[in-house]
Amino acid sequence: MNRIITALDFADVSKAQELVDRLEPSLTRLKIGNQLFTLAGPAFVERCQKAGFDVFLDLKYHDIPNTVASAVEAAASLGVWMVNVHASGGPAMLNAARDAVKQYDRDAATGGGTRIIGVTVLTSFDRDELSATGLDIEPADQVARLATLARQAALDGVVCSPHEVGLIRSIAKNNFLTITPGVRPDPASAVPLGNISSHGGRPDDQRRTLTPFDAILAGSDFLVIGRPITQAASPIDVLAALAAEVQIASAQAAG
Ligand code: C5P
Numbered sequence: 376m377n378r379i380i381t382a383l384d385f386a387d388v389s390k391a392q393e394l395v396d397r398l399e400p401s402l403t404r405l406k407i408g409n410q411l412f413t414l415a416g417p418a419f420v421e422r423c424q425k426a427g428f429d430v431f432l433d434l435k436y437h438d439i440p441n442t443v444a445s446a447v448e449a450a451a452s453l454g455v456w457m458v459n460v461h462a463s464g465g466p467a468m469l470n471a472a473r474d475a476v477k478q479y480d481r482d483a484a485t486g487g488g489t490r491i492i493g494v495t496v497l498t499s500f501d502r503d504e505l506s507a508t509g510l511d512i513e514p515a516d517q518v519a520r521l522a523t524l525a526r527q528a529a530l531d532g533v534v535c536s537p538h539e540v541g542l543i544r545s546i547a548k549n550n551f552l553t554i555t556p557g558v559r560p561d562p563a564s565a566v567p568l569g570n571i572s573s574h575g576g577r578p579d580d581q582r583r584t585l586t587p588f589d590a591i592l593a594g595s596d597f598l599v600i601g602r603p604i605t606q607a608a609s610p611i612d613v614l615a616a617l618a619a620e621v622q623i624a625s626a627q628a629a630g
Contacts, residue, residue: 382601400427429456437461440471462493462521469528493525591624
């Protein structure tokens with residue numbers, strides 16, 4: 376299974392296109408977020424899909440149930456592989472979003488269907504930040520609460536830190552995907568990147584990162600990786616090394 380999702384975080388559409396042209400659908404899926412989608416829109420999504428890539432449309436919808444359901448249905452109509460909503464939108468919004476995806480899949484056969492994923496607590500939130508929004512609890516407790524809501528609404532999984540995968544598994548053991556950003560290759564990993572990576576394993580603005588190997592062993596289903604791939608001198612070589620590392624970890628986790 377192809378478990379790496381490359382985050383296409385670009386301010387320049389032609390740079391994003393250049394990278395897509397250098398990547399391989401057998402090695403990665405693609406994540407298109409607010410910045411690139413605002414600049415390049417559905418046409419860019421369709422170009423990626425025509426090139427054979429599965430697209431995770433990371434727009435983190437959060438609005439009244441009817442509006443979110445309509446947005447999710449619009450995303451599903453593009454045939455994207457995955458879309459996400461804020462789990463803090465509450466049960467009515469989550470149920471409406473899930474029904475919109477299911478309805479669309481039944482009506483229009485999107486080729487395997489669009490997965491719908493919940494965002495729990497943004498990793499940029501610490502206890503103080505949560506408290507400032509009126510939630511005087513530990514972020515991990517809020518993650519658990521929101522993951523439970525996502526599970527109860529029959530979403531397909533959640534986006535979470537690789538350090539939270541164990542917590543999520545204690546809430547939902549099977550058939551519930553964990554999608555984890557905050558992944559950084561270890562320069563001395565099972566498949567060393569050596570000098571093929573000009574990015575190295577630096578954390579950038581990510582905190583408490585895990586290597587691809589450890590994230591898979593922790594139980595993560597899909598790894599979202601941006602700058603270590605997008606800023607590499609040879610993104611395809613880095614991707615191939617990361618995919619090999621993920622394969623070794625997956626075999627170890629299965630055995
Ligand atoms: O470049 P890097 O590997 O840090 O990119 C990670 C990607 O995952 C970015 O697109 C970022 O917005 C996204 N993300 C994240 N942390 C979250 C949710 C999403 O880093 N909690």
